Amino acid sequence: MSSFSISPGTTLGAVLKTPPIEPLEARILLGHALQLSRVQLITQSERSLTADEANVVSSLFQRRLNGEPIAYIVGEREFYGLPFYTTPDVLIPRPETELLVELTLERLPQGGRVLDMGTGSGAIAIAIAHARPDVSITALDASTAALQVAQRNATRHGARVSFVRSNWFESLPPERFDVIVSNPPYIVQNDPHLAQGDLRFEPADALTDHADGLSALRTIIRGAPDYLAPGAWLLMEHGYDQAPAVRDLLAKDGFHAVQSWQDLAGIERASGGHR
Known part of the structure; x- marks a missing residue:
C-alpha cells in the first residue's frame, strides 16, 4: 500500500473534507492528534497544520489505512457510557x-x-x-x-x-x-x-x-x-x-x-x- 501524507499548512477543514478514510474516523483521529473536541474541529476549521502536526496526523491516518482498529490507535473505546483504555x-x-x-x-x-x-x-x-x-x-x-x-x-x-x-x-x-x-x-x-x-x-x-x-x-x-x-x-x-x-x-x-x-x-x- 502506498504511503499517505498530509502537507503542512493544510487546514483542518480540508483534511476532513476529502479524507482517505471514513469521515467519522477522520474526525476521531484528527481530534485525538490535536487534542481537540468535535466542536473545536468545526470552529477551528481554517486552522493550518504545522509540520509536526501534519506528520502526526499522517501517521495516524496511515495506521488506519493499514487496517489497525481506531480503538487501538487512540487507545480507548467507550463501553456502557464509560471510556476504557484499550490496547x-x-x-x-x-x-x-x-x-x-x-x-x-x-x-x-x-x-x-x-x-x-x-x-x-x-x-x-x-x-x-x-x-x-x-x-x-x-x-x-x-x-x-x-x-x-x-x-x-x-x-x-x-x-x-x-x-x-x-x-x-x-x-x-x-x-x-x-x-x-x-x-x-x-x-x-x-x-x-x-x-x-x-x-x-x-x-x-x-x-x-x-x-x-x-x-x-x-x-x-x-x-x-x-x-x-x-x-x-x-x-x-x-x-x-x-x-x-x-x-x-x-x-x-x-x-x-x-x-x-x-x-x-x-x-x-x-x-x-x-x-
Whole structure:
C-alpha cells in the first residue's frame, strides 16, 4: 500500500473534507492528534497544520489505512457510557456486550457478588461496579497483560474490583456468587472472519477457543455450579448462531429457566440459566 501524507499548512477543514478514510474516523483521529473536541474541529476549521502536526496526523491516518482498529490507535473505546483504555492485549469492547451488563444488573441482589470470567479490559466488571457500588466483584483472566489493562481501567473509574489471574476456574479461590458473567472466546477455529477487519489485530486467544467455538462455554457451564449461590445466574455471550447449542449445554447440566436474549440487532447474543 502506498504511503499517505498530509502537507503542512493544510487546514483542518480540508483534511476532513476529502479524507482517505471514513469521515467519522477522520474526525476521531484528527481530534485525538490535536487534542481537540468535535466542536473545536468545526470552529477551528481554517486552522493550518504545522509540520509536526501534519506528520502526526499522517501517521495516524496511515495506521488506519493499514487496517489497525481506531480503538487501538487512540487507545480507548467507550463501553456502557464509560471510556476504557484499550490496547492490543485486550478485546475491543463492543456495544452488543452491554447486554450482559444489563442482564447482570437486573439479577443482582443488594450487596450481591459477581464473577466476571475472562475480563479482558475489565469493561463488564467495571461497568457493573460503576452502576452498583454496593456489590462485590471478582474478575479473572488468564492474561497478565490483560489484567494490567483492567486494573488501569478500574483505577480510572474508581471501581472496586478484585482481579485474579486464573485460567477459568483453575486458580479461583472457593466462593459463591449471585451472578457469573462471561464473554469468552467463541469463534470457531479457522473462521475466515478472524483474518478480516479489526479481528486481525485483536488477541486471538480472546476471540477463538481454537476448537469448535463451544469449548470455553462448556468449561464455564460445567464449573459454574461449584461457585454459584442457590438460585444464582450464569450469563454468557456467544456467537450469532450458537444460542441453541448453548441452551442445550445449560439444560443438560441442570440449569433452570434456560433462555437466550437478543441484542439491539435482534440477534440471540447471550444465554443463561440459574441453579
